[in-house]
Amino acid sequence: MLSLSVNGQSYPVDVPDDMPLLWVLRDVIGLTGTKFGCGIAQCGACTVHLDGQPVRSCVLPVGSIGNKAITTIEAVGNTPSGQKIQQAWLDVDVVQCGYCQSGQIMSAAALLQRTPNPSDADIDAAMSGNICRCGTYVRIRAAIKQAATGKLEILQTIVSAPEGARS
Amino acid sequence: MTRFLIVVVLVLLLGVGAYFYLNRTDSAEGSAPPIAGAPPSAEVLARGEYLAKAADCIACHTVPGSGNAFAGGVAFRLPFGTLYSSNITADEASGIGSWSDDDFVRAVREGVRKDGEHLYPAFPYTSYTQMSRSDVLAIKAYLFSLPKISQADKANDLSFPYNQRWAMGFWNAAFFKSQRFAPDPSQSPQWNSGKYLAIALGHCAECHTPRNAGFGLEHGNELAGEKLQGWRAYNITSDPQHGIGAWSNSDIASYLTAGHADGKGSAAGPMAEVVENSLRFLNPADTAALVTYLRTVPAREGKDPITIDAATAPAIASNNAGPGGGTANTDNSGIKLFEGACASCHQWNGQGQQTPYASLLGTRGVNDVRGTNVTQVLLHGSDMRFAGPNIFMPTFGDAYSNTEIAALSNYVISHFGNKQGTVTADDVARRRKGL
Numbered sequence: 001m002l003s004l005s006v007n008g009q010s011y012p013v014d015v016p017d018d019m020p021l022l023w024v025l026r027d028v029i030g031l032t033g034t035k036f037g038c039g040i041a042q043c044g045a046c047t048v049h050l051d052g053q054p055v056r057s058c059v060l061p062v063g064s065i066g067n068k069a070i071t072t073i074e075a076v077g078n079t080p081s082g083q084k085i086q087q088a089w090l091d092v093d094v095v096q097c098g099y100c101q102s103g104q105i106m107s108a109a110a111l112l113q114r115t116p117n118p119s120d121a122d123i124d125a126a127m128s129g130n131i132c133r134c135g136t137y138v139r140i141r142a143a144i145k146q147a148a149t150g151k152l153e154i155l156q157t158i159v160s161a162p163e164g165a166r167s
Numbered sequence: 168m169t170r171f172l173i174v175v176v177l178v179l180l181l182g183v184g185a186y187f188y189l190n191r192t193d194s195a196e197g198s199a200p201p202i203a204g205a206p207p208s209a210e211v212l213a214r215g216e217y218l219a220k221a222a223d224c225i226a227c228h229t230v231p232g233s234g235n236a237f238a239g240g241v242a243f244r245l246p247f248g249t250l251y252s253s254n255i256t257a258d259e260a261s262g263i264g265s266w267s268d269d270d271f272v273r274a275v276r277e278g279v280r281k282d283g284e285h286l287y288p289a290f291p292y293t294s295y296t297q298m299s300r301s302d303v304l305a306i307k308a309y310l311f312s313l314p315k316i317s318q319a320d321k322a323n324d325l326s327f328p329y330n331q332r333w334a335m336g337f338w339n340a341a342f343f344k345s346q347r348f349a350p351d352p353s354q355s356p357q358w359n360s361g362k363y364l365a366i367a368l369g370h371c372a373e374c375h376t377p378r379n380a381g382f383g384l385e386h387g388n389e390l391a392g393e394k395l396q397g398w399r400a401y402n403i404t405s406d407p408q409h410g411i412g413a414w415s416n417s418d419i420a421s422y423l424t425a426g427h428a429d430g431k432g433s434a435a436g437p438m439a440e441v442v443e444n445s446l447r448f449l450n451p452a453d454t455a456a457l458v459t460y461l462r463t464v465p466a467r468e469g470k471d472p473i474t475i476d477a478a479t480a481p482a483i484a485s486n487n488a489g490p491g492g493g494t495a496n497t498d499n500s501g502i503k504l505f506e507g508a509c510a511s512c513h514q515w516n517g518q519g520q521q522t523p524y525a526s527l528l529g530t531r532g533v534n535d536v537r538g539t540n541v542t543q544v545l546l547h548g549s550d551m552r553f554a555g556p557n558i559f560m561p562t563f564g565d566a567y568s569n570t571e572i573a574a575l576s577n578y579v580i581s582h583f584g585n586k587q588g589t590v591t592a593d594d595v596a597r598r599r600k601g602l
Contacts, residue, residue, distance in 0.1 A: 056521065
């Protein structure tokens with residue numbers, strides 16, 4: 001029996017050591033926000049954080065995690081960088097079909113935590129492993145910069161909170 | 168005129184004499200030093216199975232994934248054509264079911280098959296000649312205990328004159344010596360066991376020893392490294408700089424049995440197959456013996472020596488998720504490909520994320536300016552799932568052009584090896600063909 005620390009909660013799971021974390025998260029624990037994309041660490045859809053570092057959960061055997069803290073898309077909004085990224089995502093309206101976005105947000109939140117004011121090259125290096133078939137890359141870049149600087153980077157297509165309301 | 172004829176006849180006689188002298192057979196049965204995994208007390212089939220694994224018969228005689236164990240048909244692409252391995256199951260018609268013990272021993276140790284025709288030295292009788300008759304026959308007993316598979320051998324596709332099997336008699340006269348393993352009494356029993364495992368069963372030299380212009384093994388240059396089928400078999404002499412002299416015993420043992428040594432590298436391509444099919448089954452005492460022997464192989468520099476920089480400035484300046492040292496601003500296609508397809512597993516600091524098998528720092532691959540094995544692993548990926556479910560790399564050969572693979576290889580060599588790579592699109596095209 002393994003014990004996993006996911007989003008600050010401890011989950012005892014009875015799974016083989018070599019089961020990829022993604023399967024445990026989705027099928028055993030029931031956190032389905034993390035998505036399966038390619039299964040070979042090439043698309044980024046399954047990105048979660050291990051002690052704050054982005055990892056591809058589809059190829060990470062659960063037995064190798066030990067007591068490292070796992071953070072998924074369900075709880076990344078509780079971290080300062082995750083909160084900023086998610087708000088910018090809403091303001092810029094990054095998402096199109098949305099399938100890759102939990103992975104995009106996890107990679108972006110890790111980037112912002114590490115590099116509070118990332119350059120274009122930093123964004124390229126951190127985000128190129130996350131693929132988006134809808135091609136939302138322009139808005140992803142804008143949202144990351146907006147989250148970092150607080151300055152509007154691109155036309156805000158949707159106002160996520162009514163004017164005058166507390167955000 | 169008469170004198171001239173006499174000279175011609177004499178020269179012919181001398182030639183024929185030399186041919187037969189050089190092709191003479193060592194009549195000794197031979198004896199093997201103790202092999203921990205196959206003690207003489209063990210049942211013959213168990214010994215045979217272990218020895219067949221130690222000799223890695225299955226790698227060449229089984230098409231991967233076919234399920235037809237030992238039925239042959241594996242293609243070997245050589246510069247002068249393609250050879251196919253033969254069916255060595257006990258099927259009477261298409262395999263070796265009708266072979267006597269003597270037939271089998273002669274084939275394995277002399278390279279002559281039942282019908283008297285020469286085998287090509289792609290079959291390593293040049294190494295197996297060192298084996299004891301009892302070991303060879305244990306392997307035969309094991310093979311004959313397995314299911315017979317009816318599968319006709321594929322005809323070789325070799326160009327003239329390589330398709331003339333009789334000519335191998337001359338090759339043998341020049342490069343092959345029938346001889347049994349001779350233990351060295353001045354060395355420990357463990358060392359002798361290791362040597363037998365390396366030179367008779369494991370036939371390491373067939374890939375790791377340089378070959379001369381006639382494709383014979385270069386004596387005096389044992390295990391100094393060679394290139395074959397488009398891959399580089401590295402220098403595994405005790406040379407601390409160019410070989411494995413600086414590796415610890417446990418590094419070597421780990422590489423042999425698990426296909427990876429931390430900070431030294433992971434097996435891929437043909438060597439990964441050797442680990443998968445053969446070395447990981449060795450008894451720990453036999454692995455230790457092999458390590459003991461390898462440690463004593465005289466240091467040699469070898470061709471195109473590789474100098475390892477295990478802590479390159481660009482990689483040290485990077486962290487796990489981003490490049491450092493100013494490389495981030497480099498506008499080159501290699502870095503773009505790396506950040507998109509490679510960084511999420513290998514990381515910018517080369518540590519490897521999901522598995523230490525993905526670490527790149529300190530490996531010979533990224534320190535080889537020719538990038539031979541880097542391009543091969545990019546083209547063909549790597550599958551080590553026998554060692555763990557996540558130990559594999561996808562193939563990129565169909566996704567990227569030769570120019571892209573070359574740019575990516577050179578970037579990897581500069582970032583993780585701190586060297587100017589020399590890989591060109593033409594190199595990649597050749598390596599795609601396994602040349």
